Amino acid sequence: MTINDLDTPALVIDLDVMERNLARVADYAASANLRLRPHTKTHKSPALARRQLELGAAGISVAKTGEAEVMLSAEPKDLLVAYPIVGAQKIERLVRVAGKTSVTLALDSLAAAEPLGRAAEAGDVRFNVLVEVDIGLGRVGVQPKDAPDLAQAIRKIPGLDWRGIAFYPGHIKDGNDARLAELSQTVAGLVHDFRAAGLEPEIVSGGSTPLLFRSHDVAGLNEIRPGTYIFNDLNTIASGACALEDCAASVLATVVSTAIPGQMIIDGGSKTFSSDRLSSGEGGFGRLMEAPGAFFHRMMEEHGFVDLTKAERRFTVGDRVRVIPNHICVAVNLHEVCYGIRGGEVETCWKVEARGRLQ
Amino acid sequence: MTINDLDTPALVIDLDVMERNLARVADYAASANLRLRPHTKTHKSPALARRQLELGAAGISVAKTGEAEVMLSAEPKDLLVAYPIVGAQKIERLVRVAGKTSVTLALDSLAAAEPLGRAAEAGDVRFNVLVEVDIGLGRVGVQPKDAPDLAQAIRKIPGLDWRGIAFYPGHIKDGNDARLAELSQTVAGLVHDFRAAGLEPEIVSGGSTPLLFRSHDVAGLNEIRPGTYIFNDLNTIASGACALEDCAASVLATVVSTAIPGQMIIDGGSKTFSSDRLSSGEGGFGRLMEAPGAFFHRMMEEHGFVDLTKAERRFTVGDRVRVIPNHICVAVNLHEVCYGIRGGEVETCWKVEARGRLQ
Numbered sequence: 001m002t003i004n005d006l007d008t009p010a011l012v013i014d015l016d017v018m019e020r021n022l023a024r025v026a027d028y029a030a031s032a033n034l035r036l037r038p039h040t041k042t043h044k045s046p047a048l049a050r051r052q053l054e055l056g057a058a059g060i061s062v063a064k065t066g067e068a069e070v071m072l073s074a075e076p077k078d079l080l081v082a083y084p085i086v087g088a089q090k091i092e093r094l095v096r097v098a099g100k101t102s103v104t105l106a107l108d109s110l111a112a113a114e115p116l117g118r119a120a121e122a123g124d125v126r127f128n129v130l131v132e133v134d135i136g137l138g139r140v141g142v143q144p145k146d147a148p149d150l151a152q153a154i155r156k157i158p159g160l161d162w163r164g165i166a167f168y169p170g171h172i173k174d175g176n177d178a179r180l181a182e183l184s185q186t187v188a189g190l191v192h193d194f195r196a197a198g199l200e201p202e203i204v205s206g207g208s209t210p211l212l213f214r215s216h217d218v219a220g221l222n223e224i225r226p227g228t229y230i231f232n233d234l235n236t237i238a239s240g241a242c243a244l245e246d247c248a249a250s251v252l253a254t255v256v257s258t259a260i261p262g263q264m265i266i267d268g269g270s271k272t273f274s275s276d277r278l279s280s281g282e283g284g285f286g287r288l289m290e291a292p293g294a295f296f297h298r299m300m301e302e303h304g305f306v307d308l309t310k311a312e313r314r315f316t317v318g319d320r321v322r323v324i325p326n327h328i329c330v331a332v333n334l335h336e337v338c339y340g341i342r343g344g345e346v347e348t349c350w351k352v353e354a355r356g357r358l359q
Numbered sequence: 360m361t362i363n364d365l366d367t368p369a370l371v372i373d374l375d376v377m378e379r380n381l382a383r384v385a386d387y388a389a390s391a392n393l394r395l396r397p398h399t400k401t402h403k404s405p406a407l408a409r410r411q412l413e414l415g416a417a418g419i420s421v422a423k424t425g426e427a428e429v430m431l432s433a434e435p436k437d438l439l440v441a442y443p444i445v446g447a448q449k450i451e452r453l454v455r456v457a458g459k460t461s462v463t464l465a466l467d468s469l470a471a472a473e474p475l476g477r478a479a480e481a482g483d484v485r486f487n488v489l490v491e492v493d494i495g496l497g498r499v500g501v502q503p504k505d506a507p508d509l510a511q512a513i514r515k516i517p518g519l520d521w522r523g524i525a526f527y528p529g530h531i532k533d534g535n536d537a538r539l540a541e542l543s544q545t546v547a548g549l550v551h552d553f554r555a556a557g558l559e560p561e562i563v564s565g566g567s568t569p570l571l572f573r574s575h576d577v578a579g580l581n582e583i584r585p586g587t588y589i590f591n592d593l594n595t596i597a598s599g600a601c602a603l604e605d606c607a608a609s610v611l612a613t614v615v616s617t618a619i620p621g622q623m624i625i626d627g628g629s630k631t632f633s634s635d636r637l638s639s640g641e642g643g644f645g646r647l648m649e650a651p652g653a654f655f656h657r658m659m660e661e662h663g664f665v666d667l668t669k670a671e672r673r674f675t676v677g678d679r680v681r682v683i684p685n686h687i688c689v690a691v692n693l694h695e696v697c698y699g700i701r702g703g704e705v706e707t708c709w710k711v712e713a714r715g716r717l718q
Contacts, residue, residue, distance in 0.1 A: 007448040007718045041660060063661045083661060084615040086626070086677055089366040108618040111676035132618075139662055140616040140624055170659070256443040257499040259467040259491075265499055267445070271692050272717055275634045300529070301400060301688055302422045302442060303498055317470035318445055329660055333630050333693075336715050356695050356714075358631055359366045 001346040003339075008254040008320065009268035011335040015342045017248035018230060025212065025229050026055040032216040037061050037080055037205065039227030040071055042329045044354035045338070048230065049074035059104070061225045065090040066357025068097050078102040080205070082166065082225060084112045084132070084140060090359065091116055095123035104128035106166040106205075108141050113154050120159030129154050130166035130205060135186050136179075137171045144190050148197040155199075164203030165190060168225075173210045173239045180214055188219040210239035233328040234287055238280045249338075250289060250322040251331065253304065255315050262309045266321060269299040273323070274330035286323040291315070296323065360705045362698075367613040367679065368627035370694040374701045376607035377589060384571065384588050385414040391575040396420050396439055396564065398586030399430055401688045403713035404697070407589065408433035418463070420584045424449040425716025427456050437461040439564070441525065441584060443471045443491070443499060449718065450475055454482035463487035465525040465564075467500050472513050479518030488513050489525035489564060494545050495538075496530045503549050507556040514558075523562030524549060527584075532569045532598045539573055547578040569598035592687035593646055597639045608697075609648060609681040610690065612663065614674045621668045625680060628658040632682070633689035645682040650674070655682065 003012065029036035035058040040049045049060050049071055059078035062068045068079055079101055085094060097103055098120065105127050107113050113129065120127050131151045134141030142150050147165065155162045167187070172179045187204065194201050207215045207224030209232075215224045228235075231249035232242040251273060253266040273285055285304065288294045292312045298305035304323075308315065315321075325331040332338070333355050340348040362371060388395035394417040399408045408419050408430055418437035421427045427438055438460055444453060456462055457479065464486050466472050472488065479486050490510045493500030501509050506524065514521045526546070531538045546563065553560050566574045566583030568591075574583045587594075590608035591601040610632060612625040632644055644663065647653045651671045657664035663682075667674065674680075684690040691697070692714050699707040 007446060009717050083626075084624075084676070086613050086615045087366060108616055109676050112615070134619060138619050138622070139659065139664065140618055142618050254445050256445045256471070257467055259499055259501050260493060260497050263497070265443075268717070270633065270635060270689050271715075274629065275636070275689070276629060277634070300498065305498065317443075317468050330629050330634070334715060335717065356630075356693060358368050358627070358694065 002344045003252065003341055003346060004344070006252055006339055006346065008252050009272045010252045010339055011332065011337070012250055012252050012322065012339045012341050013231065014248045015340045015347060017246060021229055021232060021246060021248060022052060022055055025226065026057070028213060029224060030056060034215055034221065035223040037223055037225050038230070039082065039225050040067065040354070042227040042332065043230055044070070044332060044352045045350050046071055046074040046353055047350050049076065052230070058223070061227070064357050064359065065093050066359050067354045068103070069093065070354040070357060072097060072100055076101060078104055080104040080106065080225070082106045084108060085116065086112050088115070091119045095119050095125055098125035098127060099123070102128065104130060104163065106130045106132040107154070108132040108150070110150070110153055113157055113160060117157035117159040127160050128163045129160045130164050130203060131162070133165055133167045133190060135167040135169060135183060137168055139168065139170070141167060144186060144193070147190060148194050148199055151194065151199050152197065164201035164205065165194070166205040168208060169206055169211055170208055175240045180211070180217055184217060184219045187221060191220040209236055210241050212241055228329060231328045234324055234326045235279045238278060247324045249328050249332070250324050251286070252320060252322050255317055255319040255321070258315060258317055262307065264306045264308055264315050266304040266306060266323070267302065268323070269301050269303045271301045272331070272334060273299065273304070273325045274327060274334060275299060276327040276330050278326050286325050289322040289324065291321060361703045362611065362700055362705060363703070365611055365698055365705060367611050368631045369611045369698055370691065370696070371609055371611050371681065371698045371700050372590065373607045374699045374706060376605060380588055380591060380605060380607060381411060381414055384585065385416070387572060388583060389415060393574055393580065394582040396582055396584050397589070398441065398584050399426065399713070401586040401691065402589055403429070403691060403711045404709050405430055405433040405712055406709050408435065411589070417582070420586070423716050423718065424452050425718050426713045427462070428452065429713040429716060431456060431459055435460060437463055439463040439465065439584070441465045443467060444475065445471050447474070450478045454478050454484055457484035457486060458482070461487065463489060463522065465489045465491045466513070467491040467509070469509070469512055472516055472519060476516035476518040486519050487522045488519045489523050489562060490521070492524055492526045492549060494526040494528060494542060496527055498527065498529070500526060503545060503552070506549060507553050507558055510553065510558050511556065523560035523564065524553070525564040527567060528565055528570055529567055534599045539570070539576055543576060543578045546580060550579040568595055569600050571600055587688060590687045593683055593685045594638045597637060606683045608687050608691070609683050610645070611679060611681050614676055614678040614680070617674060617676055621666065623665045623667055623674050625663040625665060625682070626661065627682070628660050628662045630660045631693060632658065632663070632684045633686060633693060634658060635686040635689050637685050643685070645684050648681040648683065650680055
């Protein structure tokens with residue numbers, strides 16, 4: 001079966017590029033002496049998590065309880081839920097997950113920690129806990145100065161084992177050396193403050209795809225949790241962390257209308273690509289690989305509007321194009337299946353098993 | 360079971376509001392002597408399509424072949440695929456659908472029409488065809504002056520029965536009387552041109568939710584295809600076609616972090632709401648029903664950032680809020696299940712069966 005036999009829109013993964021991306025980051029992490037704990041929210045597929053573990057990942061990360069349940073089948077040695085888990089139903093499910101593998105939680109409040117500790121006790125399991133610290137993104141996490149106190153309080157909760165610190169530097173892009181230096185200083189200060197309080201953070205977990213290859217410049221960091229690097233996307237290119245040839249994922253689409261002069265409509269819109277804009281603020285919803293100069297400037301739910309006035313080639317109804325999305329993590333979540341291609345051949349396909357696991 | 364027993368994030372539908380929305384539009388269509396053919400891309404659920412048919416809908420609309428297949432179980436008398444169907448696999452599947460119910464297609468090219476005609480002949484079925492006309496949106500559709508010629512050409516294709524005209528006035532909002540008058544003139548001119556060419560368009564199909572209750576002002580229009588009206592959303596309010604109390608759908612979410620002063624994080628972001636902006640261009644990703652003054656200003660994949668600096672109440676971790684999305688059609692497509700509530704009781708739930716049917 002070749003790529004031409006696939007119906008569209010279809011999410012296709014270039015397996016050679018994906019393997020190269022996986023190997024590059026595994027090698028980097030090993031050489032920088034960093035534990036690699038890939039975030040599986042990007043691919044949502046246990047088969048790919050298993051591949052990441054085979055290449056040396058120390059564990060995996062998930063955001064949702066439902067993702068944790070699905071990822072059990074990848075048999076991770078440790079599973080980090082990098083999201084504050086709140087609510088009795090999720091806690092009960094996490095206790096069951098912790099009965100099957102080691103579970104680590106990143107938490108920023110006692111309000112979240114206490115019921116988790118009680119449930120662990122009652123369920124005869126233990127949760128490892130990292131204290132989530134806000135290092136400038138302003139999303140979740142206690143302020144650095146408050147972090148040792150939260151760790152002290154968590155240490156007193158039966159059922160929980162405090163293990164270290166987690167943070168997410170999503171606001172810092174590769175190339176911004178001043179902010180990177182600031183981050184390094186903040187993290188070093190954090191570790192210092194923990195030690196001054198008599199706490200030794202065994203795990204200092206941070207890292208994102210944009211900052212990935214600068215992780216060794218963050219003093220004290222010993223674990224990274226990149227997600228997007230397995231596929232990459234236009235945002236990763238814009239952040240400077242990869243080149244166009246490192247984008248493994250694209251959406252195969254068909255031209256369904258050329259009725260409006262200077263424009264074509266492809267058979268995917270916001271329900272296929274997501275409506276995520278480029279983080280740079282630039283316009284456009286994806287890059288058409290076969291159409292230099294074409295501009296994918298607008299979307300409706302199932303319609304992609306491509307301006308062809310500056311395109312180097314003409315298109316007719318039925319033509320196919322491959323489009324690299326702005327943000328692959330949200331795009332993957334819209335697809336039931338990924339097709340793995342090598343050359344023009346469809347070598348494999350897999351279900352996006354944790355797709356839509358919102359809870 | 361009450362709404363408090365639902366895990367979050369969860370898509371909840373207020374059944375009283377939904378029924379009122381359905382009845383209002385069914386009554387309007389009947390009184391204005393318009394055939395109602397609801398677009399099911401909003402709810403993607405055969406159970407709700409069945410309800411629309413019970414209330415007098417003449418048929419239903421879908422965008423995708425996969426949606427057509429799913430909607431067969433609602434037993435529509437006629438199923439309009441309001442999207443140019445291109446590609447051998449989709450055509451083959453549509454022939455099978457046409458073996459089970461009457462199928463109408465909206466097309467804007469012979470390139471799309473001819474293979475459909477050949478397949479219908481070979482499969483011993485027939486397709487009704489509407490000529491899709493661009494009445495100013497600039498998405499799909501031939502120019503009005505070219506529409507009669509396309510209809511003439513389609514009439515010569517065995518397997519296809521030309522039945523009329525389709526268009527989508529998605530660029531015109533309620534209240535813009537000048538553009539509405541222009542639309543009415545364009546449609547009247549179209550019908551005139553068809554008749555002058557010896558063609559009687561039995562179906563003149565247009566209409567959207569924003570323009571819904573002005574459909575009787577479009578001369579010659581005899582069929583409307585609104586989708587969003589069953590639930591409504593912030594965009595519908597902004598378009599003037601509904602009020603806040605007509606929004607039937609909301610996302611139930613939990614506060615998972617209040618660590619950053621003046622802000623809370625809820626457990627849904629772009630994978631729960633979609634990242635669709637308001638069509639007005641205003642900021643914000645949803646309206647929190649229980650938090651006047653709160654501003655849901657930013658999203659990451661699983662994090663909703665709510666600015667509380669102007670909110671009238673305080674929140675703590677574990678609190679729950681209901682959020683009306685900007686655009687309900689893309690939000691529904693991210694959920695596996697909808698919960699139907701009446702008062703505080705969860706009365707029913709249903710699977711979003713055509714969710715993710717991209718092909």
